[in-house]
Amino acid sequence: MRDIKNVLICGLGAVGMTFACKIQKNLPESLKVLVDTERLHRYSQNPPKMNGEEKFFDYILPYETGYKADLVLIATKMNALDEVMKNLRNFVGENTVILPILNGIEAEEKVAEVYGREKLLYGYFIGHSAMRVGNEVVQDGVGRIVFGSDKSQDRANVDRVCEFFRRAGVDFETPENIIYAKWLKFALNVVVNQTSCILKMTFGDMQKSENFLEFATHIVREVMELARLEGVEGYENLESDFIKALFSMVENGKTSMWQDIEAGRKTELDIFAGTVLRLGAKHKVATPYNQVMYEMIRILEEKF
Numbered sequence: 001m002r003d004i005k006n007v008l009i010c011g012l013g014a015v016g017m018t019f020a021c022k023i024q025k026n027l028p029e030s031l032k033v034l035v036d037t038e039r040l041h042r043y044s045q046n047p048p049k050m051n052g053e054e055k056f057f058d059y060i061l062p063y064e065t066g067y068k069a070d071l072v073l074i075a076t077k078m079n080a081l082d083e084v085m086k087n088l089r090n091f092v093g094e095n096t097v098i099l100p101i102l103n104g105i106e107a108e109e110k111v112a113e114v115y116g117r118e119k120l121l122y123g124y125f126i127g128h129s130a131m132r133v134g135n136e137v138v139q140d141g142v143g144r145i146v147f148g149s150d151k152s153q154d155r156a157n158v159d160r161v162c163e164f165f166r167r168a169g170v171d172f173e174t175p176e177n178i179i180y181a182k183w184l185k186f187a188l189n190v191v192v193n194q195t196s197c198i199l200k201m202t203f204g205d206m207q208k209s210e211n212f213l214e215f216a217t218h219i220v221r222e223v224m225e226l227a228r229l230e231g232v233e234g235y236e237n238l239e240s241d242f243i244k245a246l247f248s249m250v251e252n253g254k255t256s257m258w259q260d261i262e263a264g265r266k267t268e269l270d271i272f273a274g275t276v277l278r279l280g281a282k283h284k285v286a287t288p289y290n291q292v293m294y295e296m297i298r299i300l301e302e303k304f
Helices: 014-026 037-045 078-087 107-115 152-168 178-199 203-208 210-229 235-247 256-263 273-283 288-301
Strands: 007-010 031-034 069-074 092-100 122-127 131-133 136-138 143-148
Touching: 007 014, 014 031, 014 122, 014 136, 014 143, 014 152, 069 152, 078 107, 092 107, 092 122, 092 152, 122 178, 131 256, 143 152, 143 178, 178 203, 178 210, 178 235, 178 256, 178 273, 178 288, 203 210, 203 235, 210 235, 210 273, 210 288, 256 288, 273 288
Parallel strands: 007 031, 007 069, 069 092
Antiparallel strands: 122 143, 131 136
């Protein structure tokens, strides 16, 4: 397999913009950004901004041909994944690696169903929170892509991506157990994203509130039980590792879900509490804390 030279990014939200800018700075000739015609027109009229600076990328439309990506980074929200899967078809070749860095624990399965498990790596973003207002993202550059695979036959693709990220100046981590790592990020999102948009709390507010921390443990334990039933190795460490992760977050950070509510955007409720409720039904396990949060956030979403 050849080294990764052509990289296609799908999504210019907070995470996509962060890494598109890093790759463009260090390896500009390697990067293309997948857009539809509506977004191409919008970006042409009003270029996206990163920390106040307008950014101009090499855009590619779904119907174009003659280009194959060595690496596809999917950085949309989950509700856009089905559209991305259709728009990618012309650009996925024999040696393409597809790395979703979406929230939740369901994106990889959807990608594998369309393009095959052999092209897939598991991943997510972790770092300081970003602020997105309209087409502008503000982020301090602190963040990394955590990725890997639970299958030894994917080692070559993991190594290819590591080598590219080093050249591109992208911070990354490859944990020994990527499935557990994704569940830990999922637990963090289920707790802090959902409670923040209901309670209007920053990470610092959460860290300083004993009542919040006690409340959070009940939510994490619902996720832990589902992880156990799903056969996740190391599930028993989720509660303690969640606390460590929460206290590593920057105090004034605001979650993306809280920002979505403030901006009148649809939230990722379905991949957080929605996933917990679906897995709870699957395993016949009660998940009352997530049930209440699901219903409360649906009420908030009714405003828009």
